[in-house]
Structures are given as C-alpha cells and as structure tokens.
Amino acid sequence: MRNPMTRHDAHPLQEATTRVALAAYLHDLGKFAERAGAHAQDPRLDAHLTLYCPFHEEAKGRGWHSHRHAAHTALAFDTIEPWLPPLLGRESAPYAPRRRAGDAAAADATDSLINAAAAHHRPDSFLQWVIATADRVASGFEREEFEKYNHAKDETRAGLDHYTARQLTLFEQMRLGSGGSVPDEKALRWRYPLRTLSPASLFPAKAAQCEGRDRDAARQEYARLWQWFLEAIKLIPQAHRQQLPLWFDHFDSLWLAATQAIPAATAFNVKPEVSLYDHSRTTAALAAALWRWHEAAGQTDASAAGRLRERSDYREPKFLLIQGDFFGIQDFIFASGGDTRKQAAKLLRGRSFQVSLFTELAALRILDALGLPATSQVINAAGKFLIVAPHTPEVLATLADLRSEFDAWFLRHTFGLAGMGLAWQDASCEDFLLRKDSTGDKAAERGFAALRTRLVEQLDRAKHARFDLCRSGARVFSDADYRFGPCAFNGRLPADQAAEHGAAASCALSRDQIAIGRALVDRFERLLIVRETGTELLHSGERLQPLELPLFGYRLAFTAHEEASGRFGVLAATGLLRRCFDFSLPGADDADGTMPLWNGYARRFISGYVPRASGSENRLSGRYVGVAQDDFPEAGDLAPFDLLASEDRQPDESGSGWLGVAALGVLKGDIDNLGELFRIGLQQPTFAKHAALSRQVNAFFAIYLSWLLAREFPKVYTVFAGGDDFFLVGPWRQVQKLAWRMRCEFHRYVAENGDLHFSAGVATQKPGAPVHVLAELAEEALALAKQCREPASSPVQPAKNAVTCFGQTVPWSQWLHLEGALDRLGVLRRDAGLSTGYVYGLLRFVDLCRREREGDPEAAMWRARFKYRTRRFVVDRIRGLDEATRQRRFNELATDIGVNGIDKLGANYRIVLFNHLYQFRDR
Structure with missing residues (x-):
C-alpha cells in the first residue's frame, strides 16, 4: 500500500495548469492596487508602464499610456509574493523562472508568470496571448470593440473614472419579454457599495449613497479595502502554500470577499456591471482550458500566438463546457422509513448537506481527473455546476469513464433514487462573443446566447438518459441484498447493518446523514476532503468526525477548530488533502450583517441556518403541545419539529394558559421564469455576466437568508436554500411573516426590478406529519402560486409573483x-x-x-x-x-x-x- 506520508500522484499537468490559471486570475490585480494608490510613488512604475501598457501618441511628440493597471499588476505581485506559494522560482512550468539581482528585480524572463499576467494589453509571446485571449473572450469582445477599448481612457458613459465609478447591478437591467426597455447607463439608479463580501454588501444601494465624483474619497475607499486584503491573505495557513491547487481554492474565496463589488472594466464606455471577481474567475477558467488544448495539440509556438492575435482560429472548438446536475433531490431529501420521525431534523439537515457534498465531490473528481484547478468550476449552486475544460480526446474519454463511475456509485448506494447527470458541449472562442448581425444590432440567439441555449439542451438530454439503463439493464435492482431488512431511515434502501444494541437497522448512507446532522449541530464548521488513500490519517476524536462512506474516491471528515489538528499541515504536505472548506454561517454577533465572510479557508455556502433549543423550554411546558417532560432537548441541541410547532402559541389573557394552534408552517418557493430571464433577460450576455448572475442569485438564499434567519427568525429551520429555490420549516405564523419579509428583501436585492420575483407556497400542518407529506403539501401550494395570472406583468408571461396559503393564491401585492x-x-x-x-x-x-x-x-x-x-x-x-x-x-x-x-x-x-x-x- 502507498505510504500516506509521501506525496500523492496527481495529474501530470495539474500544477502547470494551475499556474496558468493563477496568472490569468490575477491579470487585473493591478486594477485593485492602482485604485488603492498602492504603488503611486513606486520608482519602478514608469518602466513598467513602458513595458506593459499601450502608448498613444499625440501632437507635438506627446502621448499617454492607457490601461495603466497592467503596470500595477506586476508591482502588486511583488507586494503579495511573501504570502503566495513558491511559484515564481525554478519550479514554474510552463513559465520561465523569475530572475533577481540583489534586492531589486532584474529584467524578468519574457515568459515569466508575472509577465504573462501583466502583458495582457500588450501581449507578445504565446503564453501572454493565452491570457490576453481569455480576457477578451470572457468579456465577449469582438475585435473592433476590443481595439476601441484598448485605446480608450478609463471613464464611463456617465463621466466617472476607474476611481469613482461603482459597480452597476445586472438585476436592474434585466427585462423579460415586453417588460420594458433597459434604461440608459446614466439613468441606472443602483450601485454596489465598495465593501467586502458580507450579508449586507450583497445588496445594491442608490447611486447617490455610494458613488460620487470625489476622487480622493473614492481612492481612500479602495485603500482601506486593499489594506484589508493584504492582512487577510496572511490568514491562509502557511502549510497550505506548499500545495498550489489547495492554496488557490482558499485564495479564490479571499478574492471573492475582497473584489465582489469592484467593477472589472470602466474604459471605452464599458458599463461597470461585472465584478473583478467574476471576470477574474471566468478568465482563469478559459485560460487554463485554452493552454491545455494548445499543449495537447502541440501548438505553443510563435505561429500559435499569431493565430490567437489574428483570431484566425477563433472557430476552432478548443473548449468543453461540462455540466453536472444532481437529480432526484426531493425524493432523496424527503425519503422516509420506520424511524425517520425520531431523527427527522438531523436527517433533513444531513441529507440537504449531503446533496451539496455530492455536487462538490463530483466536481472535484472531474477537476482532479482532468488536472484542472478549482477556478475552472465557474458555477456551483443548488446541485449544479459548470466546468470549463479543454476539448481534447483525452478529456472526452475521461468524462465518459467518470459518467460511468458516478452512475455505478449512485446505483449501488441509492438504487437510482438519485444520481449525477453529466453533459458536455464543445465551444470555440467565437461562441463566447457578443455577435452582431448585418444591421449592427445584438442578435438574441447568436454568440454566447446561442451557446447557452445549446448547454441547456445538452443537460436536458442527460436528464432523460439517466444511468443508461437501456443498455445496462436493471440488474442493480434485482441484486439488492435485504438480509438485514430495509434501512429504518430510508425504507427503499437495504440495510447493511442489523438492528442491535438498541440501534435500528441502517445503511451507510443514512448513518452518514445522521452523522452530518450531528456534526452541524455540534458546530463542526470545516470539512476536510482527503484522497481515499489517506484514510488512516483521519482518526475519530473529539474535534474530528470522519464520515463512513467514501465519495468518488475521497474520504470526508468534519472538524471544528484547525488548531486541534495543526491546521491539517501533515495532510496538506502529502498532497492528500485536496480541499478544506469553511462553511460557517455569518456570525451570530454580526448585528448589521457587515462582517467579512473570510476565515482563511475556501468558503462554501452550503450549510443553512437551523434552530437550537435554549434549554429553558421545559419551564414553559404548558406551551408545548404533545411534548413530554423527558423529551425536551438540552441547551444547544437541534430543536425538534414538535417543539417548533408550538413556538407561536402566546399566553392567554389570564396568564395561566396558552392560546394558539400548535402547527408547523412549511415554505417552499423559487424565482419565477428564471430560465427565461437567463436566456433573454440581458441584452448583451457574456460568459462573465452569466457566471455573475448565477453567483448572485445563489447568494441571496445561501448567504443572506441564513443571516436573516439567525437574526430575526431563529425558530425557522432550513431544509435547503440555494440556487433559485428554498424550503423552510418553522412555527406556522412565523413562516408566513418570513415569506413576506423574504419577498420584500428580494425586491430590494434585485434593485426593485418588477420583472424579478419569486412565488411561494405555504402549507400548515399539525406536528407529527411525515416530512414527505409536508413536502408534498408545500409543492402543491407552490404549484398553485405559479398559476396566478393577475395582475399580469407581461403580455408574454404569466404574472406568477404570488403566494398560496390555506389553499388560497394571492398576488404578493395584496399580502x-x-x-x-x-x-x-x-x-x-x-x-x-x-x-x-x-x-x-x-x-x-x-x-x-x-x-x-x-x-x-x-x-x-x-x-x-x-x-x-x-x-x-x-x-x-x-x-x-x-x-x-x-x-x-x-x-x-x-x-x-x-x-x-x-x-x-x-x-x-x-x-x-x-x-x-x-x-x-x-x-
């Protein structure tokens, strides 16, 4: 057996690919640094301007450099280099190692990583052109548009510059059907304040509140944010810097926290509507795939650079967009068995979290198998992901094997009740561009819009060909072994452990679900993902709780504090630690929602708020209907549904009794017409905008809602909330109030755009009803809400925008x-x-x-x-x-x-x- 203390073999090109991705990811690092004034007095600045920035001659021998941020990118690399992995030295393929003379930087090698990142506006070599091409493709620039952009000053149509302009919100500009025309940029009223990522900073504010023409004040805002970034990067564990892919995943979450509200572009009247984070991530994904395609094709010389420069090969399908979709979510989460009610709350929490784990681990398995970094996964929300890979025969063959591997795992452990659909679509550089027709208008179904339609069609085909059972047959169902009877927690699955010592018969999948629920209650807020060969390094203990069932070649363990295991340095050093996720919720003491969501580790917003018992409920036992004295939970335990059902009961007028029904409210909802909004909602869709919208839609439910529940609705339980939908359980009246509050907050979140809204179904049920019954009632209520037809907001779409409660459907406007x-x-x-x-x-x-x-x-x-x-x-x-x-x-x-x-x-x-x-x- 392999010695777990030695470095685990990875894909031979993973490190090199990650370096390419990092160079592309930080190509606009200088935009952040320049606006903060970090190197305004640096004596090297003039030389860097000459080296990296386009020069524009004017009359009388005068001229000026545009896109000065490129020079600042090279300087900023020096600033953060002490906290980066050792990627600028001898082991830097495909880049040349950086040379130094004394204390000052000597002339860098042409193909150093820093040069490749900083030269994206004046590329020369092949590696520089890879990043320059990815930068332009991510933004959808056609040649003529980019040339204008590359020769323009940093200012917007509104007359603001790269210091004073604040990021617009895409939500304000989205329109559905005949919902009205998009306002001119000068008429757009909403901006994102320049703040770190937090529940509050997700929301736009009126332009007058966060945008002005005072350059000094604007620079000071950037300077404060830059200083926060320089301190925050030090929190990434030093041991993790030795593993570039692991460190890069952490850094990506830091970059999100720091740059989610920094506009990526302001020059040539480009709307500042995409964040630096979303542009960085999509550029990195495209660059990694582009370099790998050229590497596989043996086209990495000057001729290849020339073709990229001239765009003569822009129709070559070099990219492969890989989509994953977990199907059967509701059947999986709401499965029932004989002992389900005893563990209902923990099971629901565990199953919901497990769905996120399936998606995360399937995506990681693909990334590792293809040798791609975390940034190649540009979308990850609500059981879905999108990965950008090179379109090569090796990748296609690997994906076919992975699809079979995923099918086999889910057939073995869920017997087809759930699974991971996998689909892929090739694409060229031209497919990502904003295409114009002969009249110069943007065409609805050309360029990236058409590519997105093909992606949807491919995933739909995958959903209708699950498990390829027509060829494999149904043998898996007849091979089920029920020698120990059915699992007590999921009656459709066979138990693999007999009932003994008071424990019910169960299967490993259910035991892990209960263990996850218990770990979350015990505030185990970090997750270690280790290659399966490192299993013996994971020992159960007070602060480390491994899961039983391997997932796609990985073992998982929950932990609470990194100090308990030395920040996992041993696992990191061996390469066995593939990811370390922080999924902690926004701080309970974050009264105004402004605390940055960064703790030094890669962040995943997959937990969701759950209510806990105070320990004093037994002193008010008359309030809680049907709860025996011995059944009251201890302080800090997960509050059971029977307890939550009575939380809305209030003292009667005499003070000696309680009034009100003991009932649970179940709230289910999702955004109306989201598919159409993504398809036609934006007049000029690009890859970066698509990724940004997916991230921002998910953030409302996965980030803000958790904070809102903890602060104002602490008795409401999250079954799932992310992507565009949510399922919540709590005291019946509080759930109604929460539904209205969510509607109001979402309206504010989308810049009061009347075309963006969600519908919801509220079901009220006595405690004790099986969870699958609650789910069915909520689904029926939501279906009724989706049928609402008045008042119609668009002649081509039903209004929806409604809530159903007690079987009655009401437009939100009447609530x-x-x-x-x-x-x-x-x-x-x-x-x-x-x-x-x-x-x-x-x-x-x-x-x-x-x-x-x-x-x-x-x-x-x-x-x-x-x-x-x-x-x-x-x-x-x-x-x-x-x-x-x-x-x-x-x-x-x-x-x-x-x-x-x-x-x-x-x-x-x-x-x-x-x-x-x-x-x-x-x-």
Whole structure:
C-alpha cells in the first residue's frame, strides 16, 4: 500500500495548469492596487508602464499610456509574493523562472508568470496571448470593440473614472419579454457599495449613497479595502502554500470577499456591471482550458500566438463546457422509513448537506481527473455546476469513464433514487462573443446566447438518459441484498447493518446523514476532503468526525477548530488533502450583517441556518403541545419539529394558559421564469455576466437568508436554500411573516426590478406529519402560486409573483392588505368580543362571495345574510349597551368585515379568518 506520508500522484499537468490559471486570475490585480494608490510613488512604475501598457501618441511628440493597471499588476505581485506559494522560482512550468539581482528585480524572463499576467494589453509571446485571449473572450469582445477599448481612457458613459465609478447591478437591467426597455447607463439608479463580501454588501444601494465624483474619497475607499486584503491573505495557513491547487481554492474565496463589488472594466464606455471577481474567475477558467488544448495539440509556438492575435482560429472548438446536475433531490431529501420521525431534523439537515457534498465531490473528481484547478468550476449552486475544460480526446474519454463511475456509485448506494447527470458541449472562442448581425444590432440567439441555449439542451438530454439503463439493464435492482431488512431511515434502501444494541437497522448512507446532522449541530464548521488513500490519517476524536462512506474516491471528515489538528499541515504536505472548506454561517454577533465572510479557508455556502433549543423550554411546558417532560432537548441541541410547532402559541389573557394552534408552517418557493430571464433577460450576455448572475442569485438564499434567519427568525429551520429555490420549516405564523419579509428583501436585492420575483407556497400542518407529506403539501401550494395570472406583468408571461396559503393564491401585492385586515379583526375581537363561532361562520360568506364572482347569482344574497347574522350577534351577545351604541358597533362590523374585508378581498379573506382562528384556539 502507498505510504500516506509521501506525496500523492496527481495529474501530470495539474500544477502547470494551475499556474496558468493563477496568472490569468490575477491579470487585473493591478486594477485593485492602482485604485488603492498602492504603488503611486513606486520608482519602478514608469518602466513598467513602458513595458506593459499601450502608448498613444499625440501632437507635438506627446502621448499617454492607457490601461495603466497592467503596470500595477506586476508591482502588486511583488507586494503579495511573501504570502503566495513558491511559484515564481525554478519550479514554474510552463513559465520561465523569475530572475533577481540583489534586492531589486532584474529584467524578468519574457515568459515569466508575472509577465504573462501583466502583458495582457500588450501581449507578445504565446503564453501572454493565452491570457490576453481569455480576457477578451470572457468579456465577449469582438475585435473592433476590443481595439476601441484598448485605446480608450478609463471613464464611463456617465463621466466617472476607474476611481469613482461603482459597480452597476445586472438585476436592474434585466427585462423579460415586453417588460420594458433597459434604461440608459446614466439613468441606472443602483450601485454596489465598495465593501467586502458580507450579508449586507450583497445588496445594491442608490447611486447617490455610494458613488460620487470625489476622487480622493473614492481612492481612500479602495485603500482601506486593499489594506484589508493584504492582512487577510496572511490568514491562509502557511502549510497550505506548499500545495498550489489547495492554496488557490482558499485564495479564490479571499478574492471573492475582497473584489465582489469592484467593477472589472470602466474604459471605452464599458458599463461597470461585472465584478473583478467574476471576470477574474471566468478568465482563469478559459485560460487554463485554452493552454491545455494548445499543449495537447502541440501548438505553443510563435505561429500559435499569431493565430490567437489574428483570431484566425477563433472557430476552432478548443473548449468543453461540462455540466453536472444532481437529480432526484426531493425524493432523496424527503425519503422516509420506520424511524425517520425520531431523527427527522438531523436527517433533513444531513441529507440537504449531503446533496451539496455530492455536487462538490463530483466536481472535484472531474477537476482532479482532468488536472484542472478549482477556478475552472465557474458555477456551483443548488446541485449544479459548470466546468470549463479543454476539448481534447483525452478529456472526452475521461468524462465518459467518470459518467460511468458516478452512475455505478449512485446505483449501488441509492438504487437510482438519485444520481449525477453529466453533459458536455464543445465551444470555440467565437461562441463566447457578443455577435452582431448585418444591421449592427445584438442578435438574441447568436454568440454566447446561442451557446447557452445549446448547454441547456445538452443537460436536458442527460436528464432523460439517466444511468443508461437501456443498455445496462436493471440488474442493480434485482441484486439488492435485504438480509438485514430495509434501512429504518430510508425504507427503499437495504440495510447493511442489523438492528442491535438498541440501534435500528441502517445503511451507510443514512448513518452518514445522521452523522452530518450531528456534526452541524455540534458546530463542526470545516470539512476536510482527503484522497481515499489517506484514510488512516483521519482518526475519530473529539474535534474530528470522519464520515463512513467514501465519495468518488475521497474520504470526508468534519472538524471544528484547525488548531486541534495543526491546521491539517501533515495532510496538506502529502498532497492528500485536496480541499478544506469553511462553511460557517455569518456570525451570530454580526448585528448589521457587515462582517467579512473570510476565515482563511475556501468558503462554501452550503450549510443553512437551523434552530437550537435554549434549554429553558421545559419551564414553559404548558406551551408545548404533545411534548413530554423527558423529551425536551438540552441547551444547544437541534430543536425538534414538535417543539417548533408550538413556538407561536402566546399566553392567554389570564396568564395561566396558552392560546394558539400548535402547527408547523412549511415554505417552499423559487424565482419565477428564471430560465427565461437567463436566456433573454440581458441584452448583451457574456460568459462573465452569466457566471455573475448565477453567483448572485445563489447568494441571496445561501448567504443572506441564513443571516436573516439567525437574526430575526431563529425558530425557522432550513431544509435547503440555494440556487433559485428554498424550503423552510418553522412555527406556522412565523413562516408566513418570513415569506413576506423574504419577498420584500428580494425586491430590494434585485434593485426593485418588477420583472424579478419569486412565488411561494405555504402549507400548515399539525406536528407529527411525515416530512414527505409536508413536502408534498408545500409543492402543491407552490404549484398553485405559479398559476396566478393577475395582475399580469407581461403580455408574454404569466404574472406568477404570488403566494398560496390555506389553499388560497394571492398576488404578493395584496399580502399587506390581508395583514392589515387580520390586525383589524384582532382589534374587533377585543373590543366587540367576537366569538370563535361568529368568526368561523364568516367562512361561509367568503365562499358565497367567491361563488358570486364566479357568476352564481344566488350567491349574491351573502351580503343580506351577513348583515342579518351580524345584527343578531350584536343584539344577542353585546348586552348592556344602548341602541345607539349597538348600532355603531353593528356598522363597525359591517364595514370592517363585510365591506373592507369580504367584499374587498373576496376569497382571499379566507386567509385572514384562518390566521385569526389559529391564533386564538386553545391548542
């Protein structure tokens, strides 16, 4: 067996490919440094301007250098070099090693890594042209547009420059169908403040609040951010610098935290709408694949550089876009068994996290097999990923093997209940460009827009050809071994351990799910991913919890504090540690959501908030219906659903009892028409914009929502939240309030763009219902919300933009009216002594009002019947009042309930009545 203390063999080109990616990733490092004034007084600046920046001659022998940031890129590399891996020395292939003379930098080799990064506006050698090409392709530049950009000054259409301009939001500019024209850049109202990544900084602000023409103030903002970056890079563990791919994954999360709101481009009137982070990552992915294609084809000489310069080979399909999609998510998460309810909360949390692990590990397996760095994976959200690879025979053959490997793993361990779909599409440089037709207009289905359509079609084919069962047959199902019976936690799977010592029969997959749920509750907030050959280095202990089941050739272990294992230096040194993820939530003490999301490790936003018991619930045992004294959890334990169901109950008027129904609210929703928004929402789509939108959509649910729950809705449980959808469980009334709050916050998140919204379904159920029943009810409610047709926001798309609650679908625009009516009904209950019987009888009038609006003439009698019943209630129930007071009370009820309630809100008033009844029931 291989000695685990020796370096594990990796793909022979992985280190070299990662260096190419890093050079491309940091090609615009100088934009950050220049705007911060980091090297404004550096005596080497003039020489670097001459070396790296285009020069434009003017009259009388004068001239100027454009794109001065390229010179700053070379200087900034020197600044951060002490905290980089040793990649500038002798082991620097495919780049030449850097030479030094004394304390000052000597003339760098033409093909050094730094030169390749800094020369992207004046490329000469092949390696320089690889990065220059990737830079232009990521932005979608056609030749003429780039030449104008390369000869332009750094200023926007609005007259701001690279210091003062703040990043626009793509959300403000998206339009669906005939939803209206995109405002001119000068009319765009929203910008991203120049801040580190945090829950608060994800949101745009009005331009007047964060953008001005004061260059000194703008530079100071950049200077503060630059200084934070220089301190933050030191937090990456020193031991991890010896493994470039591992370090690069950490650095990518740091770069995200530092540059997510820095505009990547401002010259030649280019809209500053893509962040430096998204441009860096897509450029790195394209450069790595481009270099590998040329390396495989043996085209790395001056002739190849010339073809890139002239774009004569731009139609050559050099890239392969690989898509992964985890299918069967809901069946997987909500599977049930005999003992499911006992571990419901931990199982749900564990399964949801496990779905993210499947996606992460499948993507890592592909990256390792192809010898690509983490930055080649440009999209990763909600069970989906996109990887940019070279289009070579070796890659195609490897992918075919990996598809079979994934199929075999999922058939063996899930029997086809879940799986990983894999599809790929070749692409050329030209496919990424913003293509123009003969009239000069942007064509909807050419260039990158057409490429994106082909990607969707390829993935759809993969979904309909799962496991290739037509050729492999269904042998896997007949080979199932049920000698120990079915798994107690997933009744469809066979147990591989018998029931013994009080433990139920179970399979390894379920045991890992429970272990994950337990680890998350115990605040194990880092995950080690180790090659399977390093298994013996993972020992269970107080601060390290390995999982049982290997995933695609890797072993996983949760840990809490890096100090407990020396920051995993031994594993890192051997090359066995492939990734180390920090998935901690935004800090609980982050009151305003401004703390940077960076702790020195690669960040993955895959956890999600879950409520914990305070330990004092047993002192209020009368509040919690159906919870025995012995069943109350300890402080810090995961709060069980039975406990959450009673959290909305409130003390009665006497203070001796509790009012309100014990029920769970289940909230499921997703963004409306997202596929169409990605397909036609932007007038000028590019690869970098596509990646940026995917990241930003995911961030609202995966980052901001977790912080919002922890701060304001601590009793709501995250089943999953990421990509464009979410599934939450909590106290029934709090879930309703959360749904409205999310709607308002999402509206603010997308710059108040009326074309961007989500629909949601709310189901209310007594505690004890199986989780798959909760899921089905929420799915049915969401389906009803998606059928909402009024008010229509577009003649070509249904409005959706609605919520279904108690079986009633309501446009979001009416929700506040229902809340107001509910508040008023509560006041009437107190002042007029409304009885439960009277309120319950109002449901009949609501139904008659609905029938009247549907055309039933007999139902119109509801008004007279309502007034009669209300008058009888006033006469019979409210005694001791004079006639005038009784008449005033009758008029009040008739107006507030009859006119402003039932008549105005129609069938939607049913939600008001149910909410009122549920709040004042005794159980």
